[in-house]
Amino acid sequence: MPELPEVETVARDLRTAAVGQRITRVRLSRPDVVRHPGPEAFAAGLRGTRVEAVERLGKFILCALDSADELVIHLGMTGHLWVCNASLPPRPHTHLRCRLEDGRELRFADARRFGRLLLGPRALLREVGVLPLLGVEPLSDEFTRDRFTAALRRTTRPIKSVLLDQRSIAGIGNIYADEICHHAGVRPTRRCHRLTRAERVRLFEAVPAVLHKAIANRGTSFDDYRDLWDARGSNEEELQVYGRGGLACPRCGSVLRRTVLGGRSTVYCPDCQR
DNA sequence: CCCCTATCCTGAGGGC
DNA sequence: TGCCCTCAGGATAGGG
Numbered sequence: 300m301p302e303l304p305e306v307e308t309v310a311r312d313l314r315t316a317a318v319g320q321r322i323t324r325v326r327l328s329r330p331d332v333v334r335h336p337g338p339e340a341f342a343a344g345l346r347g348t349r350v351e352a353v354e355r356l357g358k359f360i361l362c363a364l365d366s367a368d369e370l371v372i373h374l375g376m377t378g379h380l381w382v383c384n385a386s387l388p389p390r391p392h393t394h395l396r397c398r399l400e401d402g403r404e405l406r407f408a409d410a411r412r413f414g415r416l417l418l419g420p421r422a423l424l425r426e427v428g429v430l431p432l433l434g435v436e437p438l439s440d441e442f443t444r445d446r447f448t449a450a451l452r453r454t455t456r457p458i459k460s461v462l463l464d465q466r467s468i469a470g471i472g473n474i475y476a477d478e479i480c481h482h483a484g485v486r487p488t489r490r491c492h493r494l495t496r497a498e499r500v501r502l503f504e505a506v507p508a509v510l511h512k513a514i515a516n517r518g519t520s521f522d523d524y525r526d527l528w529d530a531r532g533s534n535e536e537e538l539q540v541y542g543r544g545g546l547a548c549p550r551c552g553s554v555l556r557r558t559v560l561g562g563r564s565t566v567y568c569p570d571c572q573r
Numbered sequence: 574c575c576c577c578t579a580t581c582c583t584g585a586g587g588g589c
Numbered sequence: 590t591g592c593c594c595t596c597a598g599g600a601t602a603g604g605g
Binding site: 300301302358373374375376377411413414415431463465472473522562563564 | 596597598599600601
Binding site for chain 2: 392410411412413455460523561562
């Protein structure tokens with residue numbers, strides 16, 4: 300499940316691989332992964348354009364094109380973007396193939412099809428509602444301690460729900476929400492307005508700490524995440540709680556507990572997360 | 574406002 | 590061996 304660190308890893312490599320390249324040929328074999336505009340307009344609008352920049356916003360990848368449109372990619376749960384020689388046979392569930400000038404191909408595959416593709420000017424995509432307004436980027440200068448702790452004081456929601464809310468903070472998903480709570484020593488079910496000042500500060504510091512480390516490890520390949528070159532990230536080895544219910548807490552040795560919060564599997568340490 | 578649930582979708586894994 | 594069931598969850602929509 301690609302979250303901010305995985306999407307950032309892919310976006311950085313895509314920047315190197317695709318910026319300056321012209322898309323000479325477009326094959327869209329699964330029209331329903333395109334959410335805007337229609338499939339024909341999407342393919343026609345992509346063909347012949349040059350990639351000028353690649354940016355990540357939350358879990359979205361935005362490729363600025365010389366046509367003034369942006370190609371927007373959301374990987375959903377199982378979406379996979381990769382660049383390979385155009386002659387390689389496509390893997391199953393490959394929905395989009397973009398031929399690049401250098402003989403390589405940018406491909407989008409997604410078994411569950413929770414991912415989606417958009418094309419258009421960013422403002423239009425926002426207007427139409429296919430590109431949602433996102434909260435603060437947790438690795439940017441806008442993510443300040445005052446802003447974060449003030450937001451937490453204002454809500455009664457469980458801390459994990461806030462971390463997962465893309466309108467509050469962009470890019471955090473189920474894996475890193477649990478990891479951030481564990482790093483901060485705060486139980487994910489804790490209601491924000493009841494957190495102490497020290498806990499709010501620990502959470503604020505845990506957010507970039509956990510995300511930066513995961514980026515340094517090129518992401519977590521817990522299920523089927525692979526980078527642009529089809530390689531695994533190594534951050535799975537660093538996970539303290541996610542997917543480890545019933546196992547020992549790496550910090551204190553207690554048995555990690557699994558529960559469900561907001562419909563999401565949630566793992567925490569009953570002893571060192573209060 | 575906030576929470577819960579269903580929806581989309583496929584593959585993996587368990588039980589029998 | 591194979592079939593059926595459940596579960597995984599990012600985002601969104603709808604009901605309470």
